[in-house]
Amino acid sequence: MNFPILSTLIFLPLLGSVFIFLSNKQESNKGAKYVALFTSCANFLLSIFLWYSFDPTIANFQFVEEKNWISGFIKFKLGIDGISILFIVLTTFIIPICIISCINSIKKRMNEFLISILILETFMIGVFCSLDLVIFYLFFEAGLIPMFLIIGIWGGPKRVYSAFKFFLYTLLGSVLMLVAIITIYWSTGTTDIVEIINEIKIPSELQYVLWLAFFSSFAVKMPMWPVHTWLPDAHVEAPTAGSVILAAILLKMAGYGFLRFSIPMFPIASEYFTPLVFVLSIVAIIYTSLVALMQDDMKKLIAYSSVAHMGYVTLGIFTFTKYGVEGGMFQMISHGLISAALFLCVGVLYDRTHSRMISDYGGVVDYIPKFSFIFIIFTLGALGLPGTSGFIGEFLVLVGTFQKNYLAAILAGLGVILCAAYMLWLAKRVIFGKIINSKIETLKDLNFSEMLILVLLGLTVLVFGFYPGPLFETMGVSVDNLINNYQLSLKENIVTNN
Amino acid sequence: MENINIILPEIFLFLGTCTALMVGVFFKNSYNIVIKFTYLILLFSIISIFLSSVETSEFFLMSFVRDPFADFFKSLILISCFFVLLTSQQFIKDQKILKFEYPIIILLSILGMFFMVSSNDLILFYLGLELQSLSLYVLAAIDRNNLRSSEAGIKYFVLSALSSGLLLYGCSLLYGFTGSTNFDLIQNELITKNTGAVFAMVFILVGLAFKVSAVPFHMWTPDVYEGSPTSITNFFAVVPKIAGIAVIIRFMGKPFDNILIEWQSIMIFLSIASMILGAVAAIGQNNIKRLMAYSSIGHIGYALAGISTGTVSGYSSTVIYITIYIVMNLGAFGCIYLMRKDGLYKEQISDLSGLSKKQPLLAVSFLIIFFSLAGIPPLGGFFAKFYVFMSVIESEMYALAIIGLLTTVISAFYYIRVIKIIYFDDAKNNFDENKNFNINLTVFLSCVILLGFLIYPSILNNTVQSLF
Numbered sequence: 032m033n034f035p036i037l038s039t040l041i042f043l044p045l046l047g048s049v050f051i052f053l054s055n056k057q058e059s060n061k062g063a064k065y066v067a068l069f070t071s072c073a074n075f076l077l078s079i080f081l082w083y084s085f086d087p088t089i090a091n092f093q094f095v096e097e098k099n100w101i102s103g104f105i106k107f108k109l110g111i112d113g114i115s116i117l118f119i120v121l122t123t124f125i126i127p128i129c130i131i132s133c134i135n136s137i138k139k140r141m142n143e144f145l146i147s148i149l150i151l152e153t154f155m156i157g158v159f160c161s162l163d164l165v166i167f168y169l170f171f172e173a174g175l176i177p178m179f180l181i182i183g184i185w186g187g188p189k190r191v192y193s194a195f196k197f198f199l200y201t202l203l204g205s206v207l208m209l210v211a212i213i214t215i216y217w218s219t220g221t222t223d224i225v226e227i228i229n230e231i232k233i234p235s236e237l238q239y240v241l242w243l244a245f246f247s248s249f250a251v252k253m254p255m256w257p258v259h260t261w262l263p264d265a266h267v268e269a270p271t272a273g274s275v276i277l278a279a280i281l282l283k284m285a286g287y288g289f290l291r292f293s294i295p296m297f298p299i300a301s302e303y304f305t306p307l308v309f310v311l312s313i314v315a316i317i318y319t320s321l322v323a324l325m326q327d328d329m330k331k332l333i334a335y336s337s338v339a340h341m342g343y344v345t346l347g348i349f350t351f352t353k354y355g356v357e358g359g360m361f362q363m364i365s366h367g368l369i370s371a372a373l374f375l376c377v378g379v380l381y382d383r384t385h386s387r388m389i390s391d392y393g394g395v396v397d398y399i400p401k402f403s404f405i406f407i408i409f410t411l412g413a414l415g416l417p418g419t420s421g422f423i424g425e426f427l428v429l430v431g432t433f434q435k436n437y438l439a440a441i442l443a444g445l446g447v448i449l450c451a452a453y454m455l456w457l458a459k460r461v462i463f464g465k466i467i468n469s470k471i472e473t474l475k476d477l478n479f480s481e482m483l484i485l486v487l488l489g490l491t492v493l494v495f496g497f498y499p500g501p502l503f504e505t506m507g508v509s510v511d512n513l514i515n516n517y518q519l520s521l522k523e524n525i526v527t528n529n
Numbered sequence: 530m531e532n533i534n535i536i537l538p539e540i541f542l543f544l545g546t547c548t549a550l551m552v553g554v555f556f557k558n559s560y561n562i563v564i565k566f567t568y569l570i571l572l573f574s575i576i577s578i579f580l581s582s583v584e585t586s587e588f589f590l591m592s593f594v595r596d597p598f599a600d601f602f603k604s605l606i607l608i609s610c611f612f613v614l615l616t617s618q619q620f621i622k623d624q625k626i627l628k629f630e631y632p633i634i635i636l637l638s639i640l641g642m643f644f645m646v647s648s649n650d651l652i653l654f655y656l657g658l659e660l661q662s663l664s665l666y667v668l669a670a671i672d673r674n675n676l677r678s679s680e681a682g683i684k685y686f687v688l689s690a691l692s693s694g695l696l697l698y699g700c701s702l703l704y705g706f707t708g709s710t711n712f713d714l715i716q717n718e719l720i721t722k723n724t725g726a727v728f729a730m731v732f733i734l735v736g737l738a739f740k741v742s743a744v745p746f747h748m749w750t751p752d753v754y755e756g757s758p759t760s761i762t763n764f765f766a767v768v769p770k771i772a773g774i775a776v777i778i779r780f781m782g783k784p785f786d787n788i789l790i791e792w793q794s795i796m797i798f799l800s801i802a803s804m805i806l807g808a809v810a811a812i813g814q815n816n817i818k819r820l821m822a823y824s825s826i827g828h829i830g831y832a833l834a835g836i837s838t839g840t841v842s843g844y845s846s847t848v849i850y851i852t853i854y855i856v857m858n859l860g861a862f863g864c865i866y867l868m869r870k871d872g873l874y875k876e877q878i879s880d881l882s883g884l885s886k887k888q889p890l891l892a893v894s895f896l897i898i899f900f901s902l903a904g905i906p907p908l909g910g911f912f913a914k915f916y917v918f919m920s921v922i923e924s925e926m927y928a929l930a931i932i933g934l935l936t937t938v939i940s941a942f943y944y945i946r947v948i949k950i951i952y953f954d955d956a957k958n959n960f961d962e963n964k965n966f967n968i969n970l971t972v973f974l975s976c977v978i979l980l981g982f983l984i985y986p987s988i989l990n991n992t993v994q995s996l997f
Contacts, residue, residue, distance in 0.1 A: 102991060165915075168906065173906045173907045176900055183949060183952060183953045184885075195949070198941070199941065203938045206934035210927070210931060213918055214927075217922060
């Protein structure tokens with residue numbers, strides 16, 4: 032296949048943003064919205080085509096593109112496998128939804144907002160496609176600039192503080208990864224991921240240090256307890272579309288990073304540090320769930336629940352069992368859909384009443400029933416009700432964890448109950464109950480565009496809840512390959528040590 | 530008869546400067562003629578460098594060396610000086626500093642730098658350095674009716690003369706302990722242990738560190754940057770830095786090559802101290818010129834980190850770093866010139882607030898240049914840092930790499946604070962409509978290079994690798 036489909040996926044949104052930048056700079060420019068929507072939808076269709084032509088029975092990287100970049104040193108190399116294709120489709124699916132949602136919620140400087148989102152899409156797809164460590168780092172870090180602007184320009188009252196916190200936290204985590212990447216280059220002679228994974232064994236003493244350096248970056252991005260504190264701030268202050276991208280895609284980069292780098296490149300260190308990851312994940316699940324119970328801001332509650340849900344992801348990935356890793360993957364996709372939808376729902380309420388406080392609501396169901404119905408579906412999805420995609424991910428993670436460690440599994444199971452507690456309590460206080468605030472009586476139900484995006488997300492959540500097959504088919508072989516290679520290198524290590 | 534080609538650019542520059550001086554003296558209101566003449570001299574000097582390019586060769590009894598390294602730095606000096614003059618014209622007119630001496634003194638200081646870059650002998654090196662320094666003192670005080678400018682000139686003169694003295698003392702010690710002023714001979718002499726020469730090296734290094742404003746010899750920088758007229762600050766931030774770094778590489782690579790162990794730890798200290806101070810001290814600044822002063826201190830720290838490896842890849846990473854640093858600084862000062870309201874130049878960072886609403890294009894330029902200064906990918910500034918840390922880690926200096934990258938995070942704070950003021954704050958000022966083609970061209974070129982660098986980064990890499 033000669034057509035550079037991955038490059039097209041990456042650079043199409045950039046082209047769209049350049050087009051908007053060069054076009055008319057009026058405040059209310061209808062054309063810009065259509066250009067942005069068109070590019071992102073075209074990108075979505077392209078990624079669906081990519082998924083369709085992807086061969087899930089091969090574990091190797093497909094659609095590989097390679098160009099010389101820095102002569103004799105770094106190659107611009109792209110490629111996908113069963114793990115990254117799902118994230119790409121998730122990204123291209125979420126972006127058009129964000130663009131539709133901002134039609135209602137963004138009041139100022141629409142063009143610049145659309146440019147930021149499209150550039151961000153370029154960087155995010157780049158992260159999931161790149162097969163070279165330096166290219167990966169480039170895309171991974173570059174995403175900070177548009178996200179910083181999205182939070183800072185269109186955010187809430189404390190937006191400056193949150194934007195700075197987001198930027199500096201993530202940058203601080205990542206610089207150690209840069210040191211690690213350069214160290215890998217000097218000790219192996221390449222930054223080509225495929226080559227490092229398949230052909231080169233990094234010495235085990237070095238693995239520990241490098242693993243920690245990568246971990247510092249991914250733990251911040253994930254975010255794992257105790258470096259999660261930037262997330263609630265960023266979520267609360269970011270505009271709806273920004274929260275959606277943050278929750279649905281940016282957080283998944285870290286999970287993807289664990290699967291793509293930490294485990295295959297440093298298997299011995301991954302095994303060694305598993306207890307650490309388990310402890311941090313369990314703390315994240317229980318502690319942040321308890322914190323979420325006490326929140327009176329809806330966005331903050333969902334932000335903390337994100338931290339808890341990401342705890343399941345790390346737990347699942349570091350079980351190194353088929354169930355656990357696939358569960359972690361599935362949990363990421365499902366959380367991407369559900370948390371995106373929940374943030375959109377909060378955004379719908381916020382656009383109407385300009386309040387995110389739970390105490391300002393109550394009895395919403397009497398006036399906006401359609402909204403309430405959809406909101407309840409996503410609440411149930413978030414707490415993992417069977418029939419929604421949330422259930423499958425959490426269930427598989429727990430199955431995988433039971434094979435490894437009973438105690439961890441039991442504690443994680445406790446988290447499911449806590450999750451149900453805060454989610455149901457949220458629904459009870461916002462949707463049902465007595466009407467306290469007179470503003471509620473004047474609420475209008477969902478308009479067409481809001482209905483469209485929420486129903487789309489809702490259907491996806493339900494379809495994957497009842498029929499998760501396609502996702503597992505796509506990632507199955509790649510996950511098997513990951514686990515086999517991991518166990519193989521562990522055995523080799525034991526043999527050489529004896 | 531030795532080949533006169535070797536020294537042709539210098540001869541050309543010298544004769545051109547003298548002619549310009551005559552033109553300036555004998556014509557009335559000659560500023561406009563002289564400045565146009567200066568552009569021509571700069572352009573033809575670049576051309577003469579390319580036309581007369583020769584293999585590595587020495588002149589004047591081995592005291593003057595012409596090699597690709599010197600040619601590269603001379604071209605860099607000429608190009609950046611050209612853009613400095615180009616962008617500063619509007620400012621010079623507004624501030625009424627229309628003195629024909631201004632371009633001529635700049636040309637003289639460039640002549641001094643040419644000899645510094647090409648020197649292969651302590652005496653020629655010192656002569657070049659003094660020619661450059663004397664011109665710089667005058668430049669700092671050129672707006673002589675302005676108290677702050679005069680103050681900056683005096684401050685710079687006193688401190689710089691002290692450092693020149695230390696440097697000269699180092700040179701004489703070096704001569705005393707090695708018996709030669711020629712770099713090659715000194716290098717051969719230092720193969721055997723020579724404690725006196727180490728003392729000499731320390732003195733010379735102190736003098737050079739002062740010229741590039743590395744911590745702890747940086748005290749003059751913020752005051753001089755703030756006090757001098759912006760056009761001079763722009764010159765100070767760019768051109769002498771190129772020459773300074775070139776000379777440091779020359780010294781470390783040639784006469785002091787054999788005492789690497791002795792100077793390496795000093796260089797690491799200078800580098801770390803500059804990076805940390807540049808990052809921390811800039812946080813509290815409200816004046817954008819002071820901010821740029823601390824930022825330049827920090828950047829010199831990164832450049833010295835490359836030199837401190839003492840390897841060829843380290844030196845070439847420093848050359849790449851300084852090249853990209855110049856592009857960023859020319860762009861940044863171009864933007865600062867555009868902070869102009871009713872003919873007055875604003876210097877407070879808070880004057881920028883809400884710029885993105887009034888002048889979105891200028892705001893985007895600030896965005897690109899300042900994120901690049903902060904070293905965020907995918908902009909040019911990231912690659913500069915990337916190459917430096919590549920070579921630092923190649924030499925297994927992990928502590929230096931980690932400290933350097935952590936200071937990147939700290940310094941990112943004040944760079945993005947400027948972005949925050951431009952993009953997040955409410956509009957306050959309304960700068961003049963900007964119709965200055967020269968500045969726009971410079972800022973545009975700077976942004977294009979910084980953005981486009983990632984498309985073909987090898988170009989600079991290959992050029993620099995051929996220098997050593």
